[in-house]
Amino acid sequence: MQVELSVQDCCPQNSSIQPETWEIWFRQWLDLLKPELDGAPLHPQENYELSLRLTDDREIQSLNQNYRHKDQPTDVLAFASLEVDCPQIDELETEPLYLGDIVISVETAERQAAPHNLETELAWLAAHGLLHLLGWDHPDDASLLRMLDQQQILLNAVGLDAKR
Template sequence: MIDRRIELELSVQQPFWESPGAASFPDPAIASETWESWFASWLALMRAELPSARGYELSVRLSDDGEIRQLNAGYRQQDKPTDVLAFAALEVDSPLAGPFESDDLLYLGDIAISVETAARQAIARGHGLTVELAWLAAHGLLHLLGWDHPDDDSLSRMLAQQETLLHAVGLEI
């Protein structure tokens, strides 16, 4: 059940390829309300890990391999496409990482997902594009909240948490 006390401002930026004359890419076909429902459910489930605030704000950018490759090269010095990137607004050493009380929404950061890569991964993993996009969005959210996977143990914990988040919204990987 969604915790209605959590206010969420979510911006899902429409893919640029939906413009006239753009190349053809897989259509994620996920309504804004679905994205909002997923993130609200996930934030409610993880409330204990969140800085206290009236609500939270984040953005999701659905991109293609070319755009995410540029982001990956610019921010991570890896000149190749990837499936998801997360740009956390809160850093562990930030004064906001501690107790935070505000009447404003707390900005968590940005998530960029390559729909092209997600489509290939969905086929390889034997599930639909919606499940893969939710999986990647959950992964990105965990990064925004300070989760990381520098070793196998932390990766296993993070993947298990992603499964928990997907299950909470009725999806299975």
């Protein structure tokens, strides 16, 4: 499986996760999740592309206001490309499937990292964002619990423990 990942880190002094580590994690997560669409593999050649931006509360608050009409910082936002443009079959055969963008506020992650550490919190939020890119949602408590359980599975797969 190939994962092309663009990592933009506006706060490198706060986050110590290297781009190579992110690539390994996302590759393992996508391999574990085996994304499907209507029972068929989402991408026949299993080549995926996504963007990860690590930012601060000011920038994520602006994005949250513009896209969700909530004028407050949040921990993670996911902008799924599959919600907007469904790729054509012939495009899937030759190009990596662009899943979308994940934006994480490192400042908010630092505040939330108390039960574990910043690296684990950032991975937790990235896994949450990836699930959203793949169509997971949590409109009610039952679906939120399923999503949180899946996040735990993803973190365990890369050797992290984030019991919530």
